[in-house]
Amino acid sequence: MSEAEENARIIALTLALEGIRVAEPGAAVKRYISVSNSAIQLLDGTEIPLKGRVYVVGAGKASGGMAQAVEEILGDRVAGGVVAVPEELVGKYSLKKIKLVGATHPRASQKSVEAGRLVLETVSNLSEEDVVIALFSGGGSALLEYPVEGVTIDEIGDLSILLMKRGADIFELNTVRKHLSRIKGGWLARHSQPATVLTLMISDVVGDRMDTIASGPTVPDPTTFKDAYAVLTRYSVWDEAPESIRKYIEKGLQGLAPETPKPDDPVFLKVINRVIASNIQSLEAMAAKAREMGYAPLILTSMLEGEAREVGKVIASIVKEVRRTGNPLPPPLALLIGGETTVTVKGGGIGGRNQELALSLAIYLKGVKGVAVACLGSDGRDGPTDVAGAVVDGSTYEKAISMGLRPEEFLEENDSYEFFKEVGGHIKTGYTGTNVNDFVVAVIEEI
Structure with a gap:
């Protein structure tokens, strides 16, 4: 690794950490x-x-940090509440009135259901002034759940x-989950009636x-x-879905199970979301930090989507264009x-979307000088692993080959975690206590 690439790695990681810092939940609540x-x-x-009681x-x-900020702002006006966070974060916050409940992510469990039960108990029997x-x-989708009758977590x-x-994708996944839940897809807003809801x-x-x-527990659900059903058939999982789920969705298709609350439902008249x-707020802060450090920032998008390995090709092509022609x-x-x-x-294999994206970039940036790219999740967890993501440069590919490893084989096996465990490049932040999607930071040095 050259000095330029080593410096590019440091800058890329510094900017990514700035994006996480700005998304700190307590500060966001206090700003708002x-x-x-x-x-x-x-x-x-x-x-x-504020005429009645306040429940949280x-x-x-990020909800633990948000809850702590709400208690600091409202003090004794908070009558109580329940907030579900990853089990690892329960001891991180000091709360007096709001109970933190540890639940599981990325997969919901019975702990998530217990959290859902406690939340629904909290919002039941409230008054118009509350x-x-x-x-x-x-992470809220997994951490908080209360399934429809007959379906298990x-x-x-x-x-x-x-x-x-x-x-x-997340939109498709949540379309299904909302129709198997008594808390998602606007149902929490209905259970909270007649109180005012601020989300x-x-x-x-x-x-x-x-x-x-x-x-969207307090948001009108436009899906049906x-x-x-269309999502389940599109991905050929309808026949593999549990019988209880197929039966419930079939009931919904026949009008025999209640639809999620829609945008014209009067339940949302007293809901503020x-x-x-x-x-994008984090990217803007990262751009300001880049300017301070002497780098021209260019925000390409806050709406990156697509298959990680294919996105890697596209980002690599942009980086190579900058190196070759100075465009854009x-x-x-x-x-x-x-x-x-x-x-x-x-x-x-084992991995996550950020590690797979980084592995793809390592392949397609092979030999490009003075470049490094960091790919990480702002929550500090990439898929079912203990890392946030990975950082690569133009020499990562050759380093792997020199160790007798073929990056393409690891990509084919979706084994990005093991690749970076062997070659180096994992980004470890621990749980950050926030989540504003993923960051990709590509730093191109002047050489």
Whole structure:
């Protein structure tokens, strides 16, 4: 590895960590809400009268930090609440009125169902003067669940994993999950009636669609049972789905099971939904940091999608164009990209979308000088692994070959974790306590 590549690696990681820092959930909440003697005031000027009790509910990798900030802002006005977080984060926060419940991610479990039961208990039997503050972020779909009658959490988990392995994106996955839940897809808003509901969201969804963040528990659901059935057939999993799930969706298709609350439902008249942190906000902060460090920043998109290995080809082509012609901007340059790719699992290896993207980049940036690319999840976890992602440069491929390893074989087996374990390049942050999708930072040095 040359000095230019080593420096590019350091810069890429520094910028990625800046994106995580800006998405810190407590700071996001404090930027967005304040309180007077008589009302909660939002950044956009909206006021919510404080006449009754205030309860806090939620779920997600960032919801613990959000809950702590709400307690700091509202103090004794908080009557109680329940928030579900990854089990590893339960001891991270100090809360007085709000109970943190440890649940599981990326696969929901009985702990997620228990969290769902406690949340529904919390919002039941409220008055018109009460306020529910709902806090949701990435991971909320798995951490908080209450299945429809006759369907088990393990059946939903098996189906979710199968859909992810077949390449279903988050919108498609949540379309199915919302129609198997009594808490997602607007149902939490209905259970909270007649209280006022204020939902604060940290977005892990490309395009910041509120109905998809944590599967939209307080947001109108535009999807239907017909859409859920279409997803299951599109990815050829209908026949593999548990019989209980097929029967319930068939009931929904026949109008014998209740549809999720739709946009014209009066239940949403007293619901206020707001996104308070997102991928694009982090990318903008990363761009400012790049300028400070002497690199021209270029935000390519906050809406990156596609198969990770194919996206790697595209990003590599842009990096090579910069190196060869100086287009669209000459070095020193930091290309900043956000979003979320997918992986269609065909091999028997271990990895995640960011590691697979990085492995693809290692292959297609082979021999390119003075370049490094970091790919990582802002939550600190890439797939079912203990790392956030990986960083590569133009010499990563040759290093692997010199060790007797063929990168293409690891990519074919979806074995990116083992590749970087052998070659080096893993990014380990631990759980960050937030989630605003993934970051790809490509640094091209002037050589």
